Amino acid sequence: MPEEELKGQIKSLADKMETVEEQMRRVAEPYSQLVEYIERFQKISSSYFRLLELYQRHGEISPDLLIPGVKDSISREIVKVLFERDGQNISQIAEKLRDRRGSSSRRIVRERLKMLEEKGVVKGKGSERSKEFWLTEEYVRKWYELLGLGPGKGEQARGPASEKGS
Numbered sequence: 001m002p003e004e005e006l007k008g009q010i011k012s013l014a015d016k017m018e019t020v021e022e023q024m025r026r027v028a029e030p031y032s033q034l035v036e037y038i039e040r041f042q043k044i045s046s047s048y049f050r051l052l053e054l055y056q057r058h059g060e061i062s063p064d065l066l067i068p069g070v071k072d073s074i075s076r077e078i079v080k081v082l083f084e085r086d087g088q089n090i091s092q093i094a095e096k097l098r099d100r101r102g103s104s105s106r107r108i109v110r111e112r113l114k115m116l117e118e119k120g121v122v123k124g125k126g127s128e129r130s131k132e133f134w135l136t137e138e139y140v141r142k143w144y145e146l147l148g149l150g151p152g153k154g155e156q157a158r159g160p161a162s163e164k165g166s
Contacts, residue, residue: 043148046148047147050147050148062076062080067121070119074101074112075112075115078116079116079135081096082133083135083143086135087125087132088132088133089132090109090110090133093113097109117133120139121135121136121139122139123135123136
């Protein structure tokens with residue numbers, strides 16, 4: 001009989017240990033969520049300070065910061081126009097530039113787009129007569145990384161170019 005009694009006590013202790021372990025898991029759960037929130041907050045705040053630094057250095061935060069080799073303002077404006085809405089043709093881009101700058105020529109826009117294509121900033125799709133231009137995924141990815149908003153390890157890049165399937 002003492003052996004049966006001992007087995008019963010052991011079973012009772014095992015049940016109590018299980019209960020204690022479950023309660024410990026419940027108590028620890030909010031703390032693990034808190035750590036996750038703190039990590040997110042750190043990422044957001046470091047991105048914010050990165051943006052402030054960019055603004056302080058350059059006077060603005062604009063996608064054209066990634067193409068420092070391009071000096072002319074038309075090319076820089078084209079990048080901004082495409083970042084606002086990807087997949088535009090030469091006429092649409094020229095119209096947007098006209099709204100922003102007061103004047104624009106499709107010939108100049110075509111020349112600048114060709115140069116931006118060679119630099120890997122934009123990519124044309126379609127025939128010569130109905131070609132639309134998109135920012136390259138690589139350029140968009142670099143822009144988000146510059147802002148500190150790049151995807152984490154194993155995540156897919158998100159942005160105008162990848163949403164449109166370019």
